[in-house]
Structures are given as C-alpha cells and as structure tokens.
Amino acid sequence: MIRESTLTSSQLPLILCDIGNTSLHFFDGKRAYKESVDSFNEVIPDANVYYINVNPTLEHKLQERSNWINLKPCVNTEKYYEGMGIDRVMACEAVDHGIVIDAGSAITVDMMDHGVYCGGFICPGIRAMQLSYANISSRLNDSFNFELDLDRMPKNTQDSMSYGFLRLLYGEVMRHRKPITITGGDAALLHRLFAGATVDELLIFKGMKQMISRIASC
C-alpha cells in the first residue's frame, strides 16, 4: 500500500524513477539520468523517490526503504487492463487525447480519447526487428531505411524489409488521425517516420508527476 503521509505531507525533495530490466531512469525535476541495475544503490537519503518498476528482482529491496514509494497501487486499474505494463500506463496518464508511442525494446502504441484509454498494441522494437530479419537470412541482415518512400511498394531488399516493419506501423498509427507523442530510447529514430509527432523523452515522468499530484490533492 502507498504511504498516504509520504504522498501528502513530506517536505523532502522529490525524485522520480522508472525501473526497467537493465537500467533505472531517474528525473530530479531538472535532470534525467540513468543508472545500471547492476551498480544501483537504493540508499538515496533526503529525498522521496516515487517509482514504477517492471524488474521483480529489485522490488523486495525497494520495499524495505521507507523513502521509495511504488506508484503502481495508485493506478486506476479499471481504466487500463490487467497485465498492462506500468510504464505504458504512466505514458498514457500524461496524454489526454492522442496516440502514445513508447519506442524501446518493444514499441508500444496506445490510444487515449479525451481521458479514456482506448487500447493499444505492441510491436517488437527496432533492434528486435532487425535481429528477427537477420536470423531469417543473411540477405536480410541490414539496417532499416527511415527515409523510405511510404507511397510506393519497394523494389530493393533493404526497403522491402523497412517497409514490412516501418510502413505497416506507420499505416496503422496514421489511420486513427490523432496527435502523436513519441517517447523512449528510439523516439528520435521513429520521429523521422512520424514527422508531425511530438517527441517527449520525459513523458513517463510527466505521467508519474500527474498521478502524484492527483493523489496528493485528494
């Protein structure tokens, strides 16, 4: 359970932390920085660390620290779905209306309609797709062409595999005709495809902050 007192009354500085399987992504209100899971030290004095976590091996350690506050129990589970990644939920919390793309090891695409979550889908990330093609044939061991002509079926191998991944993703996202926000480690790459989109590397932190404010004001 979340500690109500911590959420509402503490005067300590606030740090946000998004924990993945290999790294912890921090935001102290001014600066975003990463730490490796391997070298991570959970002793952070004189601050409250609000976190989301998909890494089960770290959870026990964090629960022993009174200044680490898990935001997962604060999520309105009825709004989303059982088993939806907490990082996806937080990115959606930051967007009232539009498509949210989180491009990391997987690419998640979620749709918000005036505050209502409308569902979403998952593709393998850019690196995973590249590996998948390379494992099929050495001829497909190539990088993707992000300058691909989206209006024409390709007639060369690199564009054929780029189209089979990027054009299909582009087509599905664009057909919903909604504003697009991209976050995650590959946001800049995908931005080359979705030229009109907004890139926001702090989107998950924005969602976390909004959730904290909402709970604190209750």
Added chain:
Amino acid sequence: MIRESTLTSSQLPLILCDIGNTSLHFFDGKRAYKESVDSFNEVIPDANVYYINVNPTLEHKLQERSNWINLKPCVNTEKYYEGMGIDRVMACEAVDHGIVIDAGSAITVDMMDHGVYCGGFICPGIRAMQLSYANISSRLNDSFNFELDLDRMPKNTQDSMSYGFLRLLYGEVMRHRKPITITGGDAALLHRLFAGATVDELLIFKGMKQMISRIASC
C-alpha cells in the same frame, strides 16, 4: 546458361523442384512432396527436373547433372529487381493481377498489376515474430490470436501482440484493394486473417510451369 535443347525438345517426364535452405519441394504434375536437404539424392533418372534454388551449397551438385535445369537464368530481371528471391519471382509469375503472399520463414507480399510487377515487402514469418516477442519479455511469450477483433484496439496482452503483427499486415494488404493469393507453409493460418483470399499451395510451381511453357514456345 539454360540448355535450350532440354527446354524445347525432350520427351522425358517433367518434375518441378523449389529448393530452400532446409528442404526441397517437388511437384511431379500430380503430387507435391518434400525432401530434406540432408537426405537429398540428386540422381533422378528418366526425368527433367526444372528447379529454382536459394541454397548455395546444393547448386554445384545440381550443375553437374544434365537433367537438372535451373530456371533462374530465364527470369526477365528487368521485370523484377536485383536480389529478389527466385521463389517470390515464380509466385508472381503465376499471378497476373493481385497481391501474392508467401507465408514461410519470412512473409513476402508482392503486388502485380495486369502483368506488371509493382514491388513488395518482407515481414518476419509467424514463428520468427513469435520468437521476437518472446525474447523481449516472458510476458510476450504467447501464440498469436488469429480470431483477433480487427476493428478494435486490444486491451489484453495476447491481442496486443497479435494486433501489432497481424492487424498491421492486414491493414497494409487490404488497403490496395486487390485480389489476394496466399501460398507457403503458413498459408492456412494466414487465410484465417484474409478470409476472402485464395490459398494455392502450388503457386510457385504454377509460375515455374508458365515460365517453362513461355520459353519452350519461343
């Protein structure tokens, strides 16, 4: 170079063979059957074997046999593109107008417009995509749901990954509004998605046969 005399005058029975990396797919005019590359014996007496081959380790053996005739040199390369798989070319040769899907270790999608090749694209095959999702997270180690609701963004994990693969492929194929023919080992599975499509497991052999007839009549 192809032996002109073999193509035009031989009275020997004709066998077609599509050679992949792991197996040889034969068609004797009545029956289609497979042989493993490992147990394959290229001595086939009393028949002309017209073949296409993507397996470089077998090519030398076959070139030593006068009754094995490689169809690759017969392809009009200007019609297609440099480096396009010969199996894709043959499937296209069998379709005058429409979309050709070959669903195997990769899924290739090619478009023909009244005899003109309009380009195509490549996705990883069903098994490769399943592996790709599973490697990202154990939560994504699941099979695809081919009965997926294509009109609604999903709100559960299995449908989210199914949508991220199948719905994106479906959207791109359908937007061209052309008749669809599916071939390859996973044709029956994909047919569940493209209900109006024609499944033709002999499509590549049909293309090979047409090419042989065309050359022979010159």
